[in-house]
Amino acid sequence: MEQQKERLAKEAVKYVEEGMVVGLGSGSTVNWTLEKLAEEISRGLKIKGVPSSKKTEAYARKLGIPLTDFSKVDQLDVAIDGANEVDENFNLIKGGGGSLFREKMVGLASKNLLIIIENKKNVAQLGLPVPVEVVPYGWRLTAAGIEKTGGKVRIRKHNDKCFITDNGNYILDCSFGNLNDPYRTNQSLKLLVGVVETGLFVNMASTVIVGKGEKVETMAK
Numbered sequence: 001m002e003q004q005k006e007r008l009a010k011e012a013v014k015y016v017e018e019g020m021v022v023g024l025g026s027g028s029t030v031n032w033t034l035e036k037l038a039e040e041i042s043r044g045l046k047i048k049g050v051p052s053s054k055k056t057e058a059y060a061r062k063l064g065i066p067l068t069d070f071s072k073v074d075q076l077d078v079a080i081d082g083a084n085e086v087d088e089n090f091n092l093i094k095g096g097g098g099s100l101f102r103e104k105m106v107g108l109a110s111k112n113l114l115i116i117i118e119n120k121k122n123v124a125q126l127g128l129p130v131p132v133e134v135v136p137y138g139w140r141l142t143a144a145g146i147e148k149t150g151g152k153v154r155i156r157k158h159n160d161k162c163f164i165t166d167n168g169n170y171i172l173d174c175s176f177g178n179l180n181d182p183y184r185t186n187q188s189l190k191l192l193v194g195v196v197e198t199g200l201f202v203n204m205a206s207t208v209i210v211g212k213g214e215k216v217e218t219m220a221k
């Protein structure tokens with residue numbers, strides 16, 4: 001599995017060119033990408049990274065990847081990120097690591113959102129619980145609102161305490177079963193007071209690289 005993540009990372013860094021501003025996603029697959037990027041940087045590649053989580057920021061700094069402040073750039077050339085599930089239309093479920101808000105911002109700001117996944121995450125229809133970042137204040141009311149839209153809500157815990165995102169919020173993992181219309185599910189969640197952002201990335205990814213055994217397959221929109 002780690003070898004496959006390394007192969008995906010090698011393929012992903014081929015999209016990074018001299019002078020680019022690069023969105024750095026989050027998660028174990030992206031960590032491999034950070035390592036490959038650091039290798040290229042040590043060979044002379046000049047880029048600037050925009051991290052999508054505090055964990056990614058810390059790891060990128062440790063590896064010596066130059067970072068820039070998100071507020072100082074208008075657009076990113078490419079963002080490389082993982083996902084929990086990807087459907088046939090390149091819609092994604094993200095947020096397994098709880099970084100969905102910053103990942104969505106970074107993805108939105110990028111000309112090319114490149115997703116790297118193992119084959120088992122490549123599905124016909126999204127169906128995993130959707131992580132939803134909510135403001136802690138009044139979160140039970142927000143959860144009740146989500147249940148009214150048909151979702152079964154579980155608050156994410158870490159060491160018996162509520163998981164706290166980089167933005168100081170909670171994550172509600174919301175099961176809807178198979179999503180026939182991810183766009184509509186996302187829209188109805190976004191209308192609820194207390195919802196900061198959802199882990200449904202609809203119509204955002206432009207390139208998906210899938211690890212299949214010892215090979216990688218690239219699909220582009």
Ligand SMILES: O=C(CO)[C@H](O)[C@H](O)COP(=O)(O)O
Pocket residue numbers: 025026027028029030081082083084093094095096097098099100103
């Ligand atoms: O969305 C994410 C974090 O919020 C990750 O990209 C997603 O969970 C995939 O992680 P991994 O590469 O470790 O399987």
